[in-house]
Amino acid sequence: MGLVQLTLLTSGADSSFIKSNSASTPILKGLMLRLAPVSLALPIFNNNLYAGTSLFNIIVLGQNQFGAGILPVRLGFWQPLNENELSVEPFIEYNYFPSNFVHIGGKFNLKFGTTSNFFAQIGWVNGNTSNSIGEILTKHFGVAQSFTGLYFGIGVGILDRIFPAKDLRYNK
Numbered sequence: 001m002g003l004v005q006l007t008l009l010t011s012g013a014d015s016s017f018i019k020s021n022s023a024s025t026p027i028l029k030g031l032m033l034r035l036a037p038v039s040l041a042l043p044i045f046n047n048n049l050y051a052g053t054s055l056f057n058i059i060v061l062g063q064n065q066f067g068a069g070i071l072p073v074r075l076g077f078w079q080p081l082n083e084n085e086l087s088v089e090p091f092i093e094y095n096y097f098p099s100n101f102v103h104i105g106g107k108f109n110l111k112f113g114t115t116s117n118f119f120a121q122i123g124w125v126n127g128n129t130s131n132s133i134g135e136i137l138t139k140h141f142g143v144a145q146s147f148t149g150l151y152f153g154i155g156v157g158i159l160d161r162i163f164p165a166k167d168l169r170y171n172k
Contacts, residue, residue: 001039002160007032007121007153013062030060032121032153037160039076048078057095059103059125065147067127069095072103085111101127101147109157117157124150 009030016029039052052074060066076091086109093103105123112118126148 002037003035003158005032005034005037005155005157005160007119007155009059009061009151009153011061011065011149011151013065013149015063017060017063017066029062030065030151032059032151032155033057037157039074039078041078045077050074050076050078052076052091057093059101059151061125061147061149061151065149067095067099067101067125067129067147069099069101070097072096087111095127099127099129101125115159115161117160119155119157121153121155122151124148 008028009032010027011029013029016026017031018026018028034054034057036055037052038054039050041047042049042051053071054069054074055071057069057072058066059068072093072095074091074093076089078087078089080087089107089109091103091105091107093105095101095103103123103125105121107119107121109117109119128146
């Protein structure tokens with residue numbers, strides 16, 4: 001459960017979402033933003049399987065490749081590597097509106113404090129932005145209607161609490 005997750009991405013996109021006067025392409029090509037992410041541990045597989053969503057989700061792989069989702073559906077497996085600090089989290093996510101795309105990835109979380117974490121994330125995204133609002137954005141911003149790509153990113157979760165198994169009500 002959290003306030004925001006922000007990830008800076010490098011991807012195989014031709015150009016960065018940041019306009020540059022330089023002849024070389026910057027390593028930072030995109031970003032990912034999740035507002036109000038929530039994951040609910042399911043009482044199976046030792047409480048490691050979870051279902052989740054976020055209020056709003058946007059993935060920008062590069063200047064002409066992006067997708068946005070409202071209340072996407074996420075299924076993942078949270079595996080702690082260390083009781084209090086490290087975890088690995090493979091997931092699959094489906095965003096259906098206003099863009100339609102599938103997002104498959106994995107995160108390596110490093111928790112600091114009780115409400116924040118740093119993470120490294122790798123993933124693959126495939127979909128289109130041609131549904132309703134996506135068409136408006138495509139018309140005004142020249143965004144490609146379909147996109148696919150791999151990415152690697154470094155991010156931070158702000159007020160993003162990761163609950164260990166001992167804090168779940170299933171274990172009380």
